[in-house]
Amino acid sequence: MHAIHAMWLREVKRYLRSRVQIIASLAQPMMYLLILGFGLSPVFQQAGQGNYIQFVAPGVVGMSVLFSSVFSGVGLLFDRQFGFLKETLVAPVPRALIMIGRTLGSATNAVLQGTLVLTVCIIAGFRPASLAQLPLAFGFMILIAIVFAALGTAMGSVLKDMQGFQIIMNFIVMPIFFLSGALFPLTNLPPVLKILTSIDPLSYGIDGLRTELINISHFGASVDFTVLVIAAVAFISLGSYLFSKIEI
Amino acid sequence: MIRVHELVKTYGEFRAVDNISFTVPPGEIFAFLGPNGAGKTTTIKMLTTLLKPTSGSLTLDGLSPATHQTEVRKRFGIVFQDPSLDGDLTAYENMDIHGVLYAVPARLRAERIESLLKLFELWDRRDGFVKTFSGGMKRRLEIARGFLHTPKILFLDEPTLGLDPQSRNQLWGHVKNLNESEKTTVFLTTHYMDEAERVAHRIAIIDHGKIVAQGTPDELKTQTKTDSLEAAFLALTGNSIRDESANAGADNLRQFTQMWRR
Numbered sequence: 001m002h003a004i005h006a007m008w009l010r011e012v013k014r015y016l017r018s019r020v021q022i023i024a025s026l027a028q029p030m031m032y033l034l035i036l037g038f039g040l041s042p043v044f045q046q047a048g049q050g051n052y053i054q055f056v057a058p059g060v061v062g063m064s065v066l067f068s069s070v071f072s073g074v075g076l077l078f079d080r081q082f083g084f085l086k087e088t089l090v091a092p093v094p095r096a097l098i099m100i101g102r103t104l105g106s107a108t109n110a111v112l113q114g115t116l117v118l119t120v121c122i123i124a125g126f127r128p129a130s131l132a133q134l135p136l137a138f139g140f141m142i143l144i145a146i147v148f149a150a151l152g153t154a155m156g157s158v159l160k161d162m163q164g165f166q167i168i169m170n171f172i173v174m175p176i177f178f179l180s181g182a183l184f185p186l187t188n189l190p191p192v193l194k195i196l197t198s199i200d201p202l203s204y205g206i207d208g209l210r211t212e213l214i215n216i217s218h219f220g221a222s223v224d225f226t227v228l229v230i231a232a233v234a235f236i237s238l239g240s241y242l243f244s245k246i247e248i
Numbered sequence: 249m250i251r252v253h254e255l256v257k258t259y260g261e262f263r264a265v266d267n268i269s270f271t272v273p274p275g276e277i278f279a280f281l282g283p284n285g286a287g288k289t290t291t292i293k294m295l296t297t298l299l300k301p302t303s304g305s306l307t308l309d310g311l312s313p314a315t316h317q318t319e320v321r322k323r324f325g326i327v328f329q330d331p332s333l334d335g336d337l338t339a340y341e342n343m344d345i346h347g348v349l350y351a352v353p354a355r356l357r358a359e360r361i362e363s364l365l366k367l368f369e370l371w372d373r374r375d376g377f378v379k380t381f382s383g384g385m386k387r388r389l390e391i392a393r394g395f396l397h398t399p400k401i402l403f404l405d406e407p408t409l410g411l412d413p414q415s416r417n418q419l420w421g422h423v424k425n426l427n428e429s430e431k432t433t434v435f436l437t438t439h440y441m442d443e444a445e446r447v448a449h450r451i452a453i454i455d456h457g458k459i460v461a462q463g464t465p466d467e468l469k470t471q472t473k474t475d476s477l478e479a480a481f482l483a484l485t486g487n488s489i490r491d492e493s494a495n496a497g498a499d500n501l502r503q504f505t506q507m508w509r510r
Contacts, residue, residue, distance in 0.1 A: 006348040014336045083332040090296050091349035092321035248298045 003093040004101035011072065011105020015112065022113070029064045029117045033057060033124060036183065049185065055216070057118075057126040058137075058209040059182030062144060065114040066180075066202055069145045070173050072106030073152020073239075077159055086248055096240035099153055103236060106149035107142065114141045133212040136221075140208035143228040147201055148176075150235035157242035180206045186218045201231040249274040249401060249433040250295065255304035257290050264290045266457035267304070272450075275431040277423070279438065279448035283485050287457040288437045289329055292405050295435070296326050308401060322350075325399035327390050327407045329437075335379030339370055339389050342378055343396060350397035357396075364392040367422070383410045391419055395426065402426070404436040408443060416440075420447050441478040451477070455485040 015022070037053045037060075044052035079085040088098050115138075128134060155168050179193075180202035189197065197203050208224035211217040219227075250272040257265040265287040272278040282288050293299040295306060297313040297320060306313065313320045333342050340361065347357035365371040368388040378386060391407055404423070408416045424447055426432045438444055444451060445465045452462040461468055461484050465477050472483040 002348050002351070006345050010334065010337065010341075010345060013341070014334075017336060079334075082335060083328065083330055084334040085332075086298065086328055087332045087334075087346065088349070089298060090321055090324075090326055091346075092318050092351070093349055094318060247300065248293065 003091070003097045004104065007088070007098055007101025008105040008108065011075075011102060012108050014075075015072070015105075015109035022116070025064070025068060025113065026116065026120060028067070029060045030120065030124075032063065032183070033060045033121060033126075037124075053125060054127070054214050055185070055210075056183060057121040058213045059180070059206050060121065061114050061118050061141070061213075062180065062202065062206040062209050063177055063182050064117040065110045065141055065144045065205075066148050066177060067173070068113040069106055069110035069148040070152040070155075070168075072109050073103065073149045073154075074156045074159070074165060074168065075106070076102070076153055076156030077162060077165060080156075080160075080248075081162070085246075089246060089248065095244035095246075099157075099240045099243040100236065103146065103149045103153050103239060106152060107145035110145035110149060111138070111141050114145070128213045129215045137209055137212035140205060140212060140224065140228070143208070143225070143232060144202065144205035147205070147228055147231045147235055150232065150239045154235060154239035154242050157239065157246055176200055176202050179203065181218070182206050201227065204228055204231075249276070250278075250306075250308055250435060252291075252295075252306045253304055255291070255294065255306055256302045257287075257294060257299065258302045263457050265294070265301075268454065268457070268459045270452050270459065270462060272433060272435060274433055275427065276449045277427055277434040277436070277447055279436050279444040279451045280454060281437065281439075281441070281444055281451060281481060282454035286454045286485075288454060289405055291454070292326070292403055292435070292437070296324060296403055297321060323399060324401040324403055325394040325397060326403040327394040327405065329405040329409070331386060331390070333378045333386055333390060333393075336377065338375050338377055339365065339381070340374040342389065343393055346393050346396055352397050360396055364395055368392045368418075384412060384415060387411055388415060388419075391422075395422070398430060399432065401433045401435065404434065404438075406437055406439065408438060408440060416443065423447060441476070441481055445477040453481060453484050460484050 033053070033056060037056050041052040044050070044055065049055065076085065089095070091098065155172070159165065159168070179197050179200040181197055186197055186203065204219060204224040204227040207218045208221055208228065211221045211224065252271070253269050255265055255268050256263065268291070280288050280291065290299065294301050295308065297317055300314070308320050309323050311320050337345070343361040343365065344357065347361065352360065362371065365374055368391065370385060370389055370392065373381070373385070378389065381389070387410055394402060408419060411419065420443060423434055427434055436448070448465065450462065450464055451468060453460050453468070461471060463471065468477065468480045469475060472480040474480045474483055
């Protein structure tokens with residue numbers, strides 16, 4: 001328990017100390033929200049789907065949680081490069097606990113980042129449907145963060161250097177984002193896209209956020225919740241297994 | 249305390265560690281010497297559960313790292329050859345997280361961290377981020393950290409690399425103290441033969457993954473008919489290089505200057 005807490009605290013401290021990075025990582029979600037948001041708004045409106053800013057804001061929050069949790073998880077690579085990883089690998093603590101501590105730390109950072117993005121969205125004109133449902137929205141943010149921090153740690157355990165990071169970004173993280181329905185509604189999609197979007201765990205995260213923030217739901221909140229919990233358990237198990245197999 | 253039997257580690261065709269056997273009794277300071285790439289660090293990684301051996305057996309305190317990983321990890325401390333600190337944490341935080349991972353109780357942890365940081369003259373900089381430290385300071389911090397949980401076995405992989413003579417002296421002083429007062433078994437590697445000769449009870453010399461000689465410093469010198477450990481080391485490991493490049497003169501000269509420096 002102490003080990004989990006120590007590793008968690010370390011991740012959170014590192015995040016809070018990297019102020020420049022916190023601000024810098026706001027840029028991308030803001031471009032999606034403001035440029036894409038206002039740019040596509042007229043078309044979206046004409047198609048009878050309502051206000052695009054309202055629609056895309058939960059997607060942008062989910063996106064920032066996805067990116068920061070994966071990055072934070074893959075931070076394992078930096079620790080490999082700078083050596084701190086060894087210190088945790090020889091510690092007399094089951095490696096699964098180290099992995100869980102790291103993952104929870106990364107997830108916490110992602111939720112903080114998501115909260116920051118949500119705040120900026122509200123400043124930019126986004127209006128959540130009901131304040132009473134905000135805690136549930138946070139619940140979904142936490143689940144998304146845990147799922148993808150665990151996935152990030154799992155991937156970080158397998159990669160040997162920073163070159164693999166690009167591959168992960170382009171072939172795993174970006175597809176997860178684009179297939180999640182963060183930018184478009186999941187209704188009336190071509191069959192192939194329909195299948196791909198429904199096997200993307202982030203689709204359920206974004207859907208959950210949308211359910212709680214703007215009362216638009218595709219799968220239903222209980223389906224979203226169940227899928228995310230299963231994905232979290234699966235990725236944490238996978239991550240712990242891969243992390244415990246690391247050799248240096 | 250450490251028992252290694254016919255240990256082998258191969259990477260594809262390359263035999264990094266080739267059938268080595270040795271034992272280190274409790275309370276001994278054992279130096280593992282060899283040229284770069286001889287297999288020292290690979291051996292330490294296998295002893296410290298970071299690598300799985302290809303074949304052969306090893307036990308620490310009677311326990312096999314393969315079956316009792318956590319138990320084995322509780323018993324040793326290690327100072328790695330390359331850095332293993334978190335640069336975004338302060339010196340104190342680096343010590344503290346180590347203490348937590350090794351289950352040192354909070355009060356004892358605070359006391360020991362203070363005394364070790366004072367001992368290694370880092371107490372004034374305890375709240376400084378490690379990334380702002382000089383090479384020597386980082387090294388001292390790593391060594392202080394290795395002492396924090398009073399391990400039964402201490403692995404030191406080239407701990408004095410990049411340290412000034414003052415810090416090196418001080419470090420070996422601490423290691424000897426710890427060995428005498430707590431009966432800590434010490435397994436060290438170094439490229440400084442004078443250090444090995446001064447602190448080690450016994451020495452094994454490894455080259456191309458094989459142990460070429462073992463014994464006390466005196467035994468090694470007698471065996472090679474040399475008068476210093478450095479000369480013995482060169483006699484045991486330097487042959488092939490000397491024969492190939494035929495620069496025996498340079499080696500003699502090096503020995504010569506070494507003698508004059510004393």
